[in-house]
Amino acid sequence: MKFFPVLLILVIACAEAPEHKVEQHAALIPSKKIVLDGLNHPWSIAFMSTAEALISEKDGNLLLVNLNSKEKTIIKGFPEDLTDSIRAIHFGDNSGIFEVLTSPNFKSDSLVYFSYAAKKKGAGTTTKVARAKLNNDSLTKHETLLIAEPYTKEYYHYGGGMTFGKDGKLYITIGERLFWERDEPPLPIAQDVADKRGKIYRINPDGSIPEDNPNFGVGSIPGIYALGIRAAQGITVQPGSGKIWFSEHGTIQGDEINILEAGANYGWPNVTSGKLRSSDYTPPQLDDVSFIPPVWFWPHTVAPTGLTFYTGNDFPHWKNNLFVPGLSRGSLWRFRIDDTTIKSAEELFIDDRVRIRKARQSPDGKLYILTDEDNGKLIQIIPQ
């Protein structure tokens, strides 16, 4: 009789071992869980808690959403000069509401930062950055922080990506707004420090200019931190290093990931990892200029957008990996990175590709993506 308990334990151990192994395996494989739908081309999400967030809709509104109750409330008081595919003449253009961020001191100052395509009668549209106090479901006490003049008739490449740096400054991407390179002035827009477009900005949260910004010389636009930008949207902070990474759309190929450096020139349109759209266009010779190469570029079009680093615990082998969503082929990319070296690149959900505008992590370390659809969705990436 004394051998029975030992035998019983062995039987249990043998029966449980394979099951446990399968479970462990599945826990490392990602799948999608739709948390919210019915969003109108959502662009960005700012978490106020694990359950409450602000979602900007490109072709719609700024929303307050509850991930548990699924309730959506339209935030009142969004600036009336907003233009998007519904309000504008053109459909399918790049206008709309872009980034939304809560202040790093949101609990005390209730400030919300947002970027959008603003229109001016007779002049056209441009990218505007503003902040306002969120008072229940209304924005009040608006302050404009940046207007990327000139207003033009082009409906492309507004940029509008924003992030707060580790240094508390606000970093903003502004696109060069052109579709064809043949429309460039003699000194290309993104290379001209007297032109507001095609730049990355670094400003204080109140819109003033930090004294330690790089100096681009007499006549340069205050706040410029880097130049040579074509159409950057995603911008995010790397955990640990505090380095700022941003994504950029190319024309024919040329989609890139870059690391932001003070005073750097990212080369558009003089250098690109892709091809120019205007085959007859030759960029001018620029003297004494050095261009920063991307840390990554794709050999095909991905249209990379709102990237984020992941620091959650659901997927331990993804810790500190960079997630880059795309609007074109390859809708979610994962990059394993050692400091600034890309070690591996994985295209996820190959059999379930969808236009993705943004990847973002919630305060409790969950990974979310926003799909760019008429019936846009907030999707959580969960273990299988």
Next chain:
Amino acid sequence: MKFFPVLLILVIACAEAPEHKVEQHAALIPSKKIVLDGLNHPWSIAFMSTAEALISEKDGNLLLVNLNSKEKTIIKGFPEDLTDSIRAIHFGDNSGIFEVLTSPNFKSDSLVYFSYAAKKKGAGTTTKVARAKLNNDSLTKHETLLIAEPYTKEYYHYGGGMTFGKDGKLYITIGERLFWERDEPPLPIAQDVADKRGKIYRINPDGSIPEDNPNFGVGSIPGIYALGIRAAQGITVQPGSGKIWFSEHGTIQGDEINILEAGANYGWPNVTSGKLRSSDYTPPQLDDVSFIPPVWFWPHTVAPTGLTFYTGNDFPHWKNNLFVPGLSRGSLWRFRIDDTTIKSAEELFIDDRVRIRKARQSPDGKLYILTDEDNGKLIQIIPQ
């Protein structure tokens, strides 16, 4: 005093938890460990045990190696009609020793199967498949199983990939041997069932033709199992399903992964996921032919070679994943697959790319790769 033990346990638990987490994370990240070097463009490896293996060198010999002692022994008795970049006129061509496999019944029959570029005086070279008994360090009792005639003067696309199927049959890839499509005869080589080249074969281990092979009609070459092949090298069996997967080199792009089906036509040169090398070549119209599309193709050149499925335990989240090495950009790719659906694709070791010819798993479930270099290496992929 009674609280001390509890406190001590808490301190230990707290101190150990983060360390354990880091360890768990690192254990899921791959790194490379060089097991052997000094190999002369190794092409294939056949494990006889966890420590002993046969390695074929493309530009060298068939070797018996010991992974522990690092000892290498040249196998005597390799067929003398072998031609490779050392023995041939041309350097940098595709000739040499290709696949090496041990018999599924190796312990009782001591049979080794191998493929290589064979020369015939005045005629040229072609792919030959043979088997022989391994007697200590010598091959004896040779039997030729397949000669992919005609012998030609071209030094390209021999194929030579081999695997035993779940059905015990030997599957063999034979390339079409052309470099330019403009050299195709009116009925392209790979589309002509009366031509031995550009096909996948299924034969019995003794070289006879299985009765249940697909029927390609009067005048067709015995043993053909599929056609429309340009330059396939890697061929392997999927665990569970027993499906056979193979890689194929394209010309300008067009690198593919395919699943083998009896009687299937993979389309070369009539369809390709890339571009033809001879821009002035137009394939003939073929009637009543349907082509099987690849399950995967790359938008850039990878030159995919000796692929394998992984079933080991070192990386639980990689279980049943397909590993595809490449000679060009992207040297090791990992595909997560659900039956025949590719779910994700990861390019590994981006900052440490090297030409890789073969990925193979040892009997104890370890993942190895062979690098295609003058100083070729056998590398184990280990957890960090």
